[in-house]
Amino acid sequence: MNILVCIKQVPDMESRFKVNGTGDWYDEADLAYMMNEYDEYAVEQAVQLKEQLGNQPEITVLSIGADRVGEALKKALAMGCDKAVQVQDNDSARKDPWQIANIIAAYAGDKNFDVIFTGMQSQDRGSAQVGVTVAELLGHNCASTLVGFEYADGVVTAKRELEGGVKSVVKVPVPALVTCQLGLNVPRYxxxxxxxxxxKKELQLVPVASLLKEEAATGTEKLYPPVKSGGGIVLEGDLGDVADRLLGILKEKTTVMK
Incomplete structure (x- = not known):
């Protein structure tokens, strides 16, 4: 069996974000970076599958970006992946999900991967489009938002999380791509x-120009920081008086909204 895991390096969500000078992305200076949280579940599930099958499958981990993504790739290798591929692209943040998916599909197209793992979405863009688009481009079966994974006899049994906390179970023959949701497993340290x-593990460098043949389908025109909300109102006093004041405030805000 041949396994591919796609990961992304994202800024640490505890970082202080500022909009950049061109106004279309955040300023990357002085940010700390980490592996996308959803992708950690993808790496862990791939390693668990390898262990289940007697360590016979080979796991390739792929990431697109500047040289700093090497740190995320090294973590995936230390978690149990066998070799890493960095698609060299200093401008990856400005590529839309369609282009990112085409890069991955171009790399994977002739590699005969049986199972491809991705995170459900990235923590910075959160489009949740890349994984399912890769599956479509490759013609692979696909199951998204996995919170449960089993494999036997060439079939993936996927437990999916749907809206409202509903769970569904589907069986997906390989070759298949699955996108991993939080809670699928516990990523190892x-x-x-x-x-x-x-x-000592292999790290292959691939120029993005050798893979990307598609123009952007969408683009980011402007990025705005969240609007700072005002402070809350604390109502104190007799319960009846508090209720009357609250009702008055709600009526006032309803009138303003109209």
């Missing part, structure tokens, strides 16, 4: 020995 082993 790379141990020091595995971190040292990761340094």
């Amino acid at each position: 790379p141990t020091l020995p595995n971190i040292m082993k990761a340094k």
Whole structure:
């Protein structure tokens, strides 16, 4: 079996974000970066599948971006992936999901991957479009938002999380692509020995120009920081008086909204 995991390096969500000078993305200076949280579940599930099958499958982990994505790739290697591929692209943040999916599909097209794992979405853009678009481009079966995964006899049994907390179970023959939701598993921490082993594993560099043949379908015109909300109102006093004041405030705001 041949397995591919697609990961993205994103800014640490605890970072202080500022809109950049051109106004179409955030300023990347002084930001700390990490592997996208959803992708950690994808890596872990791929490694668990490899362990289930007696460590026979080979896991390739792929990421698109500047040289700094190497840190995320090294973490995936330390978690148990076998080799890494960095698609070199200093301008990956400005590519839309259609272009990103085409890059991945162009790389994977002749590699005969049986199962492809991706995160459900990225923490920065949150489009949730890349994984399912890759499946469509490759002609693979697809199941999204997985919170449960089983594999046997060439079939993936996927438990999916739907809106409203509803769960559905589908069976997907390989080749298949699945997108991983939070709670699918518990990602392992790379141990020091595995971190040292990761340094000796293969890292392939692929220029993005050799894979990308598609123009952008969409673009970001302007990025705006969230509007700062005002402070809350604390109502104190007798319960009856508080209720009357609250009713008055609600009536006033309803009138303003009309």
